[in-house]
Amino acid sequence: MPELPDVETFKNYLEKTSLNQKIKNADVRNNKILKKVSKQKLNKELKGNALKSTQRHGKHLFVALENKSWLEFHFGMTGFLKYFKDIEEDTKHDRFMITFSNGHHLTFDNQRLLGYVSLTDSPQSSIKEQKLGPDALDIDYKYFKEILSYPRATVKSTLMNQSKIAGIGNIYSDEIFYKAGINPGRKNKDLKEKDIKILFSCLKKVLKTAIEKKTQPKDLPKTWLLRYREQGQVCPKCRGKIKRKKFSGRGSYYCPKCQK
DNA sequence: AGTACCACCTGACGGC
DNA sequence: TGCCGTCAGGTGGTAC
Numbered sequence: 001m002p003e004l005p006d007v008e009t010f011k012n013y014l015e016k017t018s019l020n021q022k023i024k025n026a027d028v029r030n031n032k033i034l035k036k037v038s039k040q041k042l043n044k045e046l047k048g049n050a051l052k053s054t055q056r057h058g059k060h061l062f063v064a065l066e067n068k069s070w071l072e073f074h075f076g077m078t079g080f081l082k083y084f085k086d087i088e089e090d091t092k093h094d095r096f097m098i099t100f101s102n103g104h105h106l107t108f109d110n111q112r113l114l115g116y117v118s119l120t121d122s123p124q125s126s127i128k129e130q131k132l133g134p135d136a137l138d139i140d141y142k143y144f145k146e147i148l149s150y151p152r153a154t155v156k157s158t159l160m161n162q163s164k165i166a167g168i169g170n171i172y173s174d175e176i177f178y179k180a181g182i183n184p185g186r187k188n189k190d191l192k193e194k195d196i197k198i199l200f201s202c203l204k205k206v207l208k209t210a211i212e213k214k215t216q217p218k219d220l221p222k223t224w225l226l227r228y229r230e231q232g233q234v235c236p237k238c239r240g241k242i243k244r245k246k247f248s249g250r251g252s253y254y255c256p257k258c259q260k
Numbered sequence: 261a262g263t264a265c266c267a268c269c270t271g272a273c274g275g276c
Numbered sequence: 277t278g279c280c281g282t283c284a285g286g287t288g289g290t291a292c
Binding site: 002003006059074075076077078079112114115160162169170171172174226229250251 | 284285286287
Binding site: 032076077078093111112113114150152153154157161248249 | 262263264265266268269270271
């Protein structure tokens with residue numbers, strides 16, 4: 001699930017539910033979700049502490065702790081946050097749980113264990129260490145054009161390359177290409193200036209709209225591809241058939257008629 | 261150096 | 277019912 005708009009939504013959710021409460025306990029249920037931190041260290045760091053503020057970079061969520069260190073979440077393909085009181089809501093995929101002194105819990109649900117929780121000195125140092133590019137919402141046209149200047153890569157893999165732009169994954173890149181009317185299998189070198197301009201504006205538009213709608217599929221525009229990600233579905237623009245094809249190893253949906 | 265591809269996990273689904 | 281292959285909104289390591 002989690003690409004930039006999803007993580008932004010998680011960020012807002014965490015801010016609304018979990019800030020400024022004393023942490024009573026932290027519980028790691030599966031060590032596979034830990035990155036560069038031990039269970040003991042994480043527990044010790046969190047206990048008695050509080051979550052103070054949040055920051056997002058690409059698909060990464062950083063949460064400042066009262067004692068100045070930072071908690072980092074990466075959601076992988078199946079991660080999300082859950083805040084609840086009733087312990088019935090705790091499921092087997094809740095790999096990590098913070099319990100606040102008010103009796104509520106914040107959990108990191110991560111079915112496929114491809115995400116992680118970590119501890120870092122600052123978002124900046126973690127971003128640098130992981131070689132993340134600038135956040136997709138922060139880049140300007142000049143920079144965008146620059147990253148598309150590597151001729152051999154396909155456009156889609158460039159948009160999804162986190163070291164070039166942070167935040168775009170498989171779903172939203174398909175959406176951007178659909179809106180722009182550009183085939184995701186094209187090579188960077190085949191793009192004309194006008195294609196790059198359209199791609200750039202669609203990139204910003206798609207991400208912002210998704211955030212505004214809190215990524216709820218039912219609230220997203222009916223003309224979005226996201227709702228028709230299935231082979232043979234009808235394209236909402238031309239009534240043609242949606243096709244699925246692999247580009248750089250990822251299943252991509254597109255309309256062959258609308259996207260050249 | 262830049263790019264493509266597999267492995268890492270769990271689970272759901274369709275075909276036989 | 278079970279087994280198999282395939283797929284899933286991510287990404288690190290590795291091989292070209």
